[in-house]
Amino acid sequence: MKDTLGVTRPIITLDNVEKYYGDYYALRGITAEINQGEFFSLLGPSGCGKTTLLRTIAGFEEPSSGRVTIDGKDMAGVPANVRPTNMVFQSYAIFPHLTVAQNVGFGLRREPLTRKEKERKVVEALEMVGLKGFGARAAHALSGGQRQRVALARALILEPKVLLLDEPLSALDKKMREQMQMELRRLQRQVGITFILVTHDQEEALIMSDRIAVMFEGQIAQLDTPQVLYRRPVSRQVGEFIGVMNFLPAKATVGPDTHIEVEAAGLGRAVIGADQLPGGWHPGQTQSVGIRPETMSILFEGETTDRRVATGIVEDRAYYGDMTYYEVRLDGVEKPMTISMKNLVGRPVLERGSQARVAWDARSLVLFA
Amino acid sequence: MKRPLRVYAILYLAFLYAPIALLPLFAFNDGTVIAFPLRGFTWEWFRQLAEIPALHAAVLNSLTIALSSAALATCLGILAARAATRFAFPGKKGIMGLIMLPLVLPEIIVAVSLLVVLLQLGLSLGAWTVILGHVLICTPFSIAILNSAFQSLDLSLEEAAIDLGETRWSSFRLITLPLVMPGIISSLLISFTISLDEFIIAFFLTGTEPTLPVYLWGQLRFPQKIPVVMALGTILVVASVILLTIAEYFRRRGAARTGQADTGGFL
Amino acid sequence: MNEGRTKRRHGRSETAQGYLLVATPFAYALLLLAVPLGAIVMFSFWTQDYLTLDKTLTLKNYREAFSEPLYGELLIRSLLVSGAVTLATVLTAFPIAYFVSFYVPPERKSMWIFLITIPFWTSYLIRVFLWKVILGYNGVFNTTLLGLGIIDEPLTFILYNVNAVVITLAHAYAPFAILPIFVALEKIDRTLLEAGRDLGESYVMTFFRVTLPLAMPGVVAAVLIVFIPTIGDYVTPRLVGGPDGLMIANMIQTQFLKLNNAPMGAALAVLAMAMVGAVALVFLALTRRFLRGQ
Numbered sequence: 030m031k032d033t034l035g036v037t038r039p040i041i042t043l044d045n046v047e048k049y050y051g052d053y054y055a056l057r058g059i060t061a062e063i064n065q066g067e068f069f070s071l072l073g074p075s076g077c078g079k080t081t082l083l084r085t086i087a088g089f090e091e092p093s094s095g096r097v098t099i100d101g102k103d104m105a106g107v108p109a110n111v112r113p114t115n116m117v118f119q120s121y122a123i124f125p126h127l128t129v130a131q132n133v134g135f136g137l138r139r140e141p142l143t144r145k146e147k148e149r150k151v152v153e154a155l156e157m158v159g160l161k162g163f164g165a166r167a168a169h170a171l172s173g174g175q176r177q178r179v180a181l182a183r184a185l186i187l188e189p190k191v192l193l194l195d196e197p198l199s200a201l202d203k204k205m206r207e208q209m210q211m212e213l214r215r216l217q218r219q220v221g222i223t224f225i226l227v228t229h230d231q232e233e234a235l236i237m238s239d240r241i242a243v244m245f246e247g248q249i250a251q252l253d254t255p256q257v258l259y260r261r262p263v264s265r266q267v268g269e270f271i272g273v274m275n276f277l278p279a280k281a282t283v284g285p286d287t288h289i290e291v292e293a294a295g296l297g298r299a300v301i302g303a304d305q306l307p308g309g310w311h312p313g314q315t316q317s318v319g320i321r322p323e324t325m326s327i328l329f330e331g332e333t334t335d336r337r338v339a340t341g342i343v344e345d346r347a348y349y350g351d352m353t354y355y356e357v358r359l360d361g362v363e364k365p366m367t368i369s370m371k372n373l374v375g376r377p378v379l380e381r382g383s384q385a386r387v388a389w390d391a392r393s394l395v396l397f398a
Numbered sequence: 399m400k401r402p403l404r405v406y407a408i409l410y411l412a413f414l415y416a417p418i419a420l421l422p423l424f425a426f427n428d429g430t431v432i433a434f435p436l437r438g439f440t441w442e443w444f445r446q447l448a449e450i451p452a453l454h455a456a457v458l459n460s461l462t463i464a465l466s467s468a469a470l471a472t473c474l475g476i477l478a479a480r481a482a483t484r485f486a487f488p489g490k491k492g493i494m495g496l497i498m499l500p501l502v503l504p505e506i507i508v509a510v511s512l513l514v515v516l517l518q519l520g521l522s523l524g525a526w527t528v529i530l531g532h533v534l535i536c537t538p539f540s541i542a543i544l545n546s547a548f549q550s551l552d553l554s555l556e557e558a559a560i561d562l563g564e565t566r567w568s569s570f571r572l573i574t575l576p577l578v579m580p581g582i583i584s585s586l587l588i589s590f591t592i593s594l595d596e597f598i599i600a601f602f603l604t605g606t607e608p609t610l611p612v613y614l615w616g617q618l619r620f621p622q623k624i625p626v627v628m629a630l631g632t633i634l635v636v637a638s639v640i641l642l643t644i645a646e647y648f649r650r651r652g653a654a655r656t657g658q659a660d661t662g663g664f665l
Numbered sequence: 666m667n668e669g670r671t672k673r674r675h676g677r678s679e680t681a682q683g684y685l686l687v688a689t690p691f692a693y694a695l696l697l698l699a700v701p702l703g704a705i706v707m708f709s710f711w712t713q714d715y716l717t718l719d720k721t722l723t724l725k726n727y728r729e730a731f732s733e734p735l736y737g738e739l740l741i742r743s744l745l746v747s748g749a750v751t752l753a754t755v756l757t758a759f760p761i762a763y764f765v766s767f768y769v770p771p772e773r774k775s776m777w778i779f780l781i782t783i784p785f786w787t788s789y790l791i792r793v794f795l796w797k798v799i800l801g802y803n804g805v806f807n808t809t810l811l812g813l814g815i816i817d818e819p820l821t822f823i824l825y826n827v828n829a830v831v832i833t834l835a836h837a838y839a840p841f842a843i844l845p846i847f848v849a850l851e852k853i854d855r856t857l858l859e860a861g862r863d864l865g866e867s868y869v870m871t872f873f874r875v876t877l878p879l880a881m882p883g884v885v886a887a888v889l890i891v892f893i894p895t896i897g898d899y900v901t902p903r904l905v906g907g908p909d910g911l912m913i914a915n916m917i918q919t920q921f922l923k924l925n926n927a928p929m930g931a932a933l934a935v936l937a938m939a940m941v942g943a944v945a946l947v948f949l950a951l952t953r954r955f956l957r958g959q
Contacts, residue, residue: 136562485683504897
């Protein structure tokens with residue numbers, strides 16, 4: 030939520046947070062600011078430290094060094110039960126011996142409210158997550174999606190400054206997951222609380238988040254908005270983890286007129302805009318370029334273009350109904366690259382072994398070390 | 399394969415229940431000799447039970463010992479089962495191995511080893527020495543029952559309670575304790591039953607006041623007392639079955655409460 | 666993701682909490698089990714003359730145990746009886762465990778297990794005594810067979826000898842054998858058996874090549890949990906064993922409570938445990954080799 034001046038301010042500040050067990054580093058030099066009211070995701074493969082980081086924010090783990098600040102207060106030595114955060118656990122951790130209402134109202138036990146007020150809050154919370162009238166049900170009789178809603182209501186009823194979600198959708202089936210993604214997003218806008226989501230599903234992170242921190246091996250590899258992460262990944266690892274990206278060996282040179290030129294295998298030479306360069310770039314560091322499948326297209330017979338054109342052979346293709354994914358090996362390149370094409374009306378599907386002309390733009394190249 | 403196995407299983411059950419099935423026959427048999435044919439129905443032996451003060455003292459003594467042993471063994475069981483299921487620590491296998499050892503150790507070994515130590519220390523035997531021994535042999539059973547109760551607990555449950563503002567202790571009290579309570583009750587009942595029935599340790603460690611099994615052992619030598627023993631045995635079997643049914647009920651309710659599949663069995 | 670969970674285990678406070686919890690039961694077992702067991706070993710190297718205990722270390726008790734034929738006979742008999750009981754119990758228990766695990770519908774399994782365990786929880790003394798009633802000269806077994814005209818005079822080889830001891834103990838330890846085997850069978854993934862059949866094995870061969878090896882851990886546990894405690898049984902040999910059916914526990918009791926020779930009793934106890942331990946270890950080693958050879 031922006032404050033009255035419309036300026037974003039950090040609700041959580043992570044200052045060089047580290048966590049190690051013996052000589053094993055689970056978290057290394059984590060420094061980040063998470064803003065008031067944003068939907069923030071920690072994305073990475075399993076074992077990257079994202080859950081440890083979430084648990085460190087929640088207070089279930091003490092950082093080995095560094096500082097966690099929530100709403101301006103240093104959290105060192107502050108136990109989980111007094112932190113202004115609440116958590117939705119991966120297993121939902123619904124108390125099986127309590128009813129839905131007792132679960133949702135669990136955190137109100139110590140609040141100075143009358144019973145009436147507590148009951149009203151529980152009813153409101155259940156209504157908010159779409160479980161109106163479920164209060165008297167036994168918790169262990171709920172479905173996966175319902176358990177998740179109970180977990181959400183239970184965490185939100187305390188009006189935390191930050192809601193922490195540990196892979197909350199991983200136990201749901203695909204349909205349910207997609208529905209809950211939209212609902213979580215809606216809920217977050219409605220309550221205006223900062224959400225921090227841990228997920229290993231890049232698509233989920235892209236769909237839901239305002240900003241994403243991509244983590245590998247205990248470190249934040251890149252922290253940015255979904256668009257920037259997708260379009261301008263800072264490393265091949267990030268580019269590979271989010272969506273599909275093709276990589277080609279490449280060399281960069283600074284031309285006589287200070288234009289930067291890249292020579293990529295199979296594509297040829299291209300001039301790169303200054304905005305496409307990573308910070309602190311120098312020509313020697315560029316070893317490869319990355320290009321997304323949907324930024325290229327195959328030219329069918331008779332089609333012309335003013336874009337750059339490369340040639341190759343269709344090695345394989347996969348028909349998805351709405352899309353066709355081609356594996357095209359460009360001339361002079363060993364590894365085939367993936368190109369995705371919309372299956373528009375009247376557009377043919379190329380057979381294996383066909384010659385293919387591939388249209389591409391220098392604007393969509395990403396330079397990597 | 400199913401049919402012969404089924405027949406075998408039923409024969410096996412008959413073998414298992416044969417001795418118990420005979421108990422009531424002789425308990426209500428109007429004859430002093432324990433043999434067929436039966437002579438007719440009588441309540442006489444049950445009536446006589448009410449008139450033996452030594453028996454009443456033994457029953458009282460046994461109940462005291464069984465209640466104390468069950469309570470103590472269950473407390474130790476809770477601690478050990480929680481440590482074993484929730485925490486990892488070096489030497490865990492060895493420590494748990496020692497605690498579980500009485501499960502396979504012949505009871506006479508437990509009995510004589512405790513006896514020599516107690517006598518060397520110059521302590522006099524009594525109900526409390528029997529309790530010491532019974533706690534030792536009941537604890538492994540208690541741990542076995544509670545282990546499965548603790549194991550089926552999601553670790554996040556307590557964390558969730560802490561996250562919602564409870565302290566470590568209050569979250570244990572509000573969440574973990576109610577969830578393992580069926581296991582605790584079933585541990586209490588099982589330990590109680592084991593202690594009530596245990597003979598060897600009581601035989602060695604009891605002082606001047608015999609426990610019920612020790613008293614029974616004395617009676618078995620006198621043929622004329624056997625019908626009364628049969629009557630007593632009948633009562634004991636009925637009591638055990640009731641206790642076990644309650645224990646089983648709580649174990650199942652515990653399983654149902656946490657929504658897990660019922661796999662059956664105390665051990 | 667349970668990455669945090671598994672690593673969290675190595676945290677120092679987790680270890681400390683684990684120790685804190687386990688400390689009381691561990692101290693109890695240490696003081697009332699480990700120390701007394703040590704004391705028994707200690708005692709076995711002492712001697713006692715009526716009430717005076719001589720604490721000079723000596724092998725006298727062990728020498729006596731080996732030279733006095735009665736002790737040797739009792740030890741060997743105990744071992745053989747334990748072995749026979751174990752064999753009988755495990756062999757008869759396996760089909761029951763197999764039946765309950767494979768042929769009883771899931772919702773009725775716990776009912777069966779409950780039925781199997783109930784007799785075990787009823788008074789041990791009375792159960793053993795009733796076997797005496799069943800197997801006796803005028804017992805249930807003989808009168809039934811006589812009544813049916815199967816035999817002409819009562820069978821005498823079934824009471825007051827080793828046979829009676831084996832039957833009674835096999836009855837007493839039945840659940841101890843059934844439960845571990847049942848648990849092991851329950852853990853077997855049923856698709857493995859289908860895979861075995863699918864790969865062309867017959868029903869019988871699937872049993873021997875898939876089911877039995879996978880059930881072996883349960884069988885091994887059953888063997889140990891029956892064999893080890895059985896050797897120390899006191900009540901059964903005393904009630905149904907007759908003079909030729911007595912076992913080492915009866916002698917240990919006599920030494921301790923009647924002859925006031927605790928050191929001799931201790932030596933016999935140590936010897937009995939050492940023998941059981943040795944046999945158990947050999948058995949474990951053999952089964953381990955057998956399982957690895959599979």
